[in-house]
Amino acid sequence: MAGWLKQLITGDTTRPTSAMRAASTGALRQFYEAGTPAASTPSEQLRLLAVDVETGGLDPHKHPLLSIGWVPINGREIDLSGAGYYVLNDGNDAAGVGESATIHGLTDDAVAAGADPQQALTALLKALSGRVMLAHFKNIEQGFLSHACRRYFGAALHVPIVDTFALERRHMEKMGTYPRGEDLRLARIRGRYDLPYYPSHNALTDALACAELYLALDVSTGAILKQLLNP
Structure with missing residues (x-):
């Protein structure tokens, strides 16, 4: 199985090996040198960064990373x-955003006027320094950001990721209610917790929506990081 596909399916969030650290450059090396919170860190003291990305498809080797948004939680x-938000222009104007524009609303013109990906990733890694990532269905963020870091900083991004998708799925299973259809979509879960409706598929809005959902989940209170990573 191709490495990127295995990572996308498994959501591998293991910490970087010494070889990965040695291969990393720039902002990624600085991120690795800063370290991440200990597995025993209580949720009340945990520093997270809710992150969302919008992409041109599901394969980070074929489809572009179009935008990144993030919101810190202390x-x-x-x-x-x-909070931070970037639309990215990787210089491949010929590719365009394609049919994915109907989902995220980003046009070819918006992407053409976007930021240099290395600049955006540097800002993200600086914001992520000393924190754990938070995402909803983490495999997309992990796959695309790892691929981008490998391209611009010489090594994949390996960081512990708390996944609100997995937390809610586990909660439903414990309650004897097994998710079906769109039960685990971000907007659907937020509705069950009486959180306000936000339009989907803007990276910054979705990052904020994920952050609010995390704080609304019962499991996020009184837990330690290890429990949040393995619900």
């Missing part, structure tokens, strides 16, 4: 002052 508080 313990039980969202810090909007640290």
Whole structure:
């Protein structure tokens, strides 16, 4: 099985090996040198970064990474002052956004005016420094960001990721209610927790929506990081 596909399916979030650290450059090396929170860190003290990406498809080797949004969480508080959002232009104007524009709303013109991906990734890694990533269905973020870091910084991104998709799925299973259809979509879960409706598929809005959902989940209170990573 191809490495990227295995990672996309398994959502591998193992910590980087010494070889990966040695191969990394620039902002990724600085991120690895900063380290991540210990597995025993209580959720009330945990520093996370909710991250969402919009892409041109599901295969990071074939489809472009179009935008990145993030929102920090410090313990039980969202810090909007640290939020960030970038539309990316990787210089491949011939590819365009294709039919994916009907999902995320990003046009070829918006992407053409976007930021240099290395600049955007540097900002993301700086914001992620010393934190755990938070995502909803983490495999997409892990796959695309790892591929981008390998391209621009010489090594894949390996970081512990708390996944609200997995947390809610486990909660439903414990309650004897097994998810069906779209039960685990971000907007559907937010509705069950009486959180406000946000339009989907804007990376910054979805990152905020994920952060709010995390704080609404019962499992996020009184847990340690290890439990959140393996619900």
